[in-house]
Amino acid sequence: MKLSRSTFVLFLTPAVLLYALIFLYPSLRTAFLSLFEVNSFSSTAEAQFRGFGNYRELFTTVVFQRSLINIALTLLVGGMAVFGLSFLFTMFLTSGIRYKSFFRAAIFLPNVINLVAVATVWVQYIYNSRYGFLHGFFNALGLTSLAELEWTSNDLIFWAMLLTYIWVSVGVFTLIILAGAERIPVELFEAARLEGANMFQIFWSITLPLIRDVLRVASVLWTIGVINLFTLPIAFSPVGQTVGAYTPAVYLYELAFGASTGVNQIRVGKAAAAGMVLLLLVLASSALINRLFRSERYEY
Amino acid sequence: MPELLVPQRMQLAKPAKRLLWLGQVPAYLTLGLWTLFLVFMVSWIVLASLSTTRGIFTNDLLGHGFHFENYSKALGTLNMGRYLLNTLVYVCIALVLIVGVSAPASYILSRFEFRGRRLLTQMFVAGMGIPGVLLLIPLYTLFLRLRLDSNPLSLILVYVGISIPFTVFFLTGFFSTLPREVQEAAAVDGCSDRQTFWRVMLPLAQPGIATVTIFNFLGLWNEYFWALVLVNTPEQRTLSLGLQALLQDMRYSGDWAGLFAAVVIVVLPTIVFFVWQSERIIAGVTAGAVK
Numbered sequence: 001m002k003l004s005r006s007t008f009v010l011f012l013t014p015a016v017l018l019y020a021l022i023f024l025y026p027s028l029r030t031a032f033l034s035l036f037e038v039n040s041f042s043s044t045a046e047a048q049f050r051g052f053g054n055y056r057e058l059f060t061t062v063v064f065q066r067s068l069i070n071i072a073l074t075l076l077v078g079g080m081a082v083f084g085l086s087f088l089f090t091m092f093l094t095s096g097i098r099y100k101s102f103f104r105a106a107i108f109l110p111n112v113i114n115l116v117a118v119a120t121v122w123v124q125y126i127y128n129s130r131y132g133f134l135h136g137f138f139n140a141l142g143l144t145s146l147a148e149l150e151w152t153s154n155d156l157i158f159w160a161m162l163l164t165y166i167w168v169s170v171g172v173f174t175l176i177i178l179a180g181a182e183r184i185p186v187e188l189f190e191a192a193r194l195e196g197a198n199m200f201q202i203f204w205s206i207t208l209p210l211i212r213d214v215l216r217v218a219s220v221l222w223t224i225g226v227i228n229l230f231t232l233p234i235a236f237s238p239v240g241q242t243v244g245a246y247t248p249a250v251y252l253y254e255l256a257f258g259a260s261t262g263v264n265q266i267r268v269g270k271a272a273a274a275g276m277v278l279l280l281l282v283l284a285s286s287a288l289i290n291r292l293f294r295s296e297r298y299e300y
Numbered sequence: 301m302p303e304l305l306v307p308q309r310m311q312l313a314k315p316a317k318r319l320l321w322l323g324q325v326p327a328y329l330t331l332g333l334w335t336l337f338l339v340f341m342v343s344w345i346v347l348a349s350l351s352t353t354r355g356i357f358t359n360d361l362l363g364h365g366f367h368f369e370n371y372s373k374a375l376g377t378l379n380m381g382r383y384l385l386n387t388l389v390y391v392c393i394a395l396v397l398i399v400g401v402s403a404p405a406s407y408i409l410s411r412f413e414f415r416g417r418r419l420l421t422q423m424f425v426a427g428m429g430i431p432g433v434l435l436l437i438p439l440y441t442l443f444l445r446l447r448l449d450s451n452p453l454s455l456i457l458v459y460v461g462i463s464i465p466f467t468v469f470f471l472t473g474f475f476s477t478l479p480r481e482v483q484e485a486a487a488v489d490g491c492s493d494r495q496t497f498w499r500v501m502l503p504l505a506q507p508g509i510a511t512v513t514i515f516n517f518l519g520l521w522n523e524y525f526w527a528l529v530l531v532n533t534p535e536q537r538t539l540s541l542g543l544q545a546l547l548q549d550m551r552y553s554g555d556w557a558g559l560f561a562a563v564v565i566v567v568l569p570t571i572v573f574f575v576w577q578s579e580r581i582i583a584g585v586t587a588g589a590v591k
Contacts, residue, residue: 003412007493011404015464016420018401022435022461023427029438041441092327103331105578106338112574112581114522116540117566120547121345124559131359133341172585179586220429228431231524235544249433249525256437257529268437275434282429 027279034272041256041268054273064274067246074162074247075226081166082222086173090181091203093174104178108171115168119235122164127151158245161236168232169225173218180214181207216293223285227278248278349560356556370561378558379534380565383542386531390452390538391520394459395513398467401460403509406471407497411483421472427465432525440529455530459523463516470515470588474508475501511584514577521570539566 034055037048058064089107093100110118126133129150138147151160184207192202230249255271347361349370355361375381409421439458440449448454478501486496502509524540532541543566546559574581 002487003408003493007497008408008412008414010494011408011497012420014401015405015424015468018457018461019424019427019464022439022458022464023430026435026438027430030434030436033437041437041444088330092324092331095324095327097324097327097331101579101582103335104582105574106331106335108578108582108585109338109571109574112518112522112570113567114540114543114570116522116524116543116547117563120543120559120563121341124547124556125344125348126341131357133344136359175582175585224429228433230433231540235524235547249431252433252436253525253528256440272437275431275436278431279434282431286429 030272030275033269034276036269036272038268038272040266050269054267054270055277058270058273058277063246064248064251067248067251070158070245071226071229071247073158074165074229075223078162078166078169078226079219079222082169082173083177083218085166085170086177086218087203087208089170089174090178090207091199093178094181095199104175107174110168111171113168115231116235118164118168119161119232122160123152123236126164127160157236161232161245164236165229165232169222173222176214176218176221177211180211184210212293216289219289219293220286223289224282227281227285248274252278345560345563349557349564351557353554353556353558356560367557370557371565373555374558374561374565378542378546378555378562379537380539380542380546380562382535383537383539384565386452386536387521387538387540390456390459390531391517394456394463394520395516397456397460398463398516399509399513402464402467402471403502403505404497406468407475407501407505409468410472410475411480421468424465424468424472428469432462436529443530450531450533450536452531452536455526458526458530459520462526463520467512467516470512471505471508474505474512478504511580514573514581515584517573518570518581542566 035049035051037050037054093104097103129135129148134149134151135147138144150156188206188210189202192206197205228249229247230253233245233247233250234253236245252271252274255267255274258266344361348356350366350368351361351370352364352367355364375384405424409417409424443449443451443454482500482504483496486500487493491499522540523538524544527538527541531537534545537545543562546562550556550559
């Protein structure tokens with residue numbers, strides 16, 4: 001049918017304009033700002049050109065380095081845990097058990113709960129060393145040394161946060177991988193079972209190769225989510241501290257707005273540089289993942 | 301009969317019942333443990349929210365009866381009621397605007413050929429991967445200059461903006477599944493292109509719009525970053541900010557029972573919503589995954 005020019009413009013302009021305002025303009029401006037020394041939001045006019053000085057400084061700042069290590073750990077260790085559990089759950093959910101919808105919903109539920117609430121519950125209840133869940137659990141098992149662990153101490157808080165993040169994320173990734181697995185024709189599985197293959201063999205040799213595309217999408221989603229991690233670290237701070245474990249996004253926020261502990265000086269230019277680094281990480285990892293998963297499509 | 305139309309693709313053909321059951325024990329065990337943990341956690345929180353702070357610390361929940369006043373205190377003195385209202389207002393307005401802006405654009409992008417269409421579509425999709433923190437500084441500076449830096453309007457604007465890429469991505473996919481004949485029939489009947497959209501295509505797109513609105517709702521209801529930047533004052537806060545502020549206040553107040561009551565207030569809407577719409581939500585995630 002014929003589309004009139006006015007309708008074309010009317011329908012597309014609001015979205016495009018808003019997109020330009022929220023994404024295009026800020027991205028370009030941040031890239032620009034990252035090359036300057038800027039000390040406050042209102043004095044961007046007096047910025048001094050620094051070239052790549054902000055970037056150099058960024059990579060030699062201990063907190064930033066630590067934050068990069070944190071997301072690398074989260075990406076790899078957390079990724080293995082999340083995907084491992086997702087595979088496991090997918091395997092279980094497709095083995096013909098009853099109440100499948102119920103379990104599926106139960107697995108996904110943590111993902112819809114407010115992250116601040118999740119962090120609060122885990123820090124104040126699960127990890128609490130006096131009356132918390134793990135405390136009681138380990139005591140009941142007689143593992144008193146484990147029960148006394150200070151999960152939210154400086155040494156352990158990153159791992160505590162990682163565990164919580166894994167718990168929250170498993171749901172989404174199970175659903176995604178499950179979706180991919182359920183597209184595989186049932187004849188393949190029946191043939192395998194007739195040959196005597198067990199649950200694990202079937203998963204390894206049939207399911208896994210045939211869900212490559214879905215795995216690619218899932219990997220990109222996981223990576224982008226980890227790189228941009230902001231809310232959980234901030235909400236995971238025990239009472240009296242600002243941040244439990246740093247991620248680049250949190251560090252960026254503190255650089256731009258200052259913080260009561262940790263980063264003290266507002267460095268908007270450096271924050272912008274951090275933002276560009278994050279963007280670069282997202283682009284690089286997406287490209288890498290797409291390359292890793294490039295393969296001919298299986299016909300089935 | 302639904303079971304025939306949507307076969308359980310991975311059901312076994314004719315398994316021996318006992319062998320099947322044995323093989324599924326690990327499955328039931330693991331899934332059962334997971335669910336048990338969830339139930340235990342939620343129960344404890346609810347019980348704690350109805351106890352006293354002393355009761356919590358001495359592992360003696362509900363030892364002194366049900367303290368429903370924790371909730372009235374949380375809603376009133378601790379301001380969770382106001383935060384709830386704020387969040388409701390901001391999110392609902394944003395949800396309507398998101399659809400209003402994205403649906404027409406998705407319609408055009410999915411059903412009409414024009415130069416630059418591919419580029420435009422890819423541009424929107426790319427927006428899904430752009431880190432929010434990258435946009436922070438220039439947007440905040442902009443709002444600062446317009447004196448909108450501590451204003452719900454700017455938050456709503458940002459909420460709409462950041463939701464466009466996903467919504468356009470989703471709705472474009474959805475619109476492309478709608479039959480072309482309906483569109484042509486409407487044209488034959490004398491509808492202009494706008495009327496066709498408004499009277500015919502949009503109603504047909506309701507399931508897709510409902511699904512994407514649910515996703516946007518969940519994302520925005522639980523949003524933290526932009527709310528922190530743009531509306532972090534006691535009058536304007538959202539639930540996420542309110543809870544975090546309450547948590548930091550624990551330093552002085554030590555009202556743990558009240559804290560858990562606030563937690564329940566924050567998560568109850570989404571849990572209820574999720575239970576009500578779980579089929580649709582899960583179907584949406586599933587559909588998106590294999591697109």
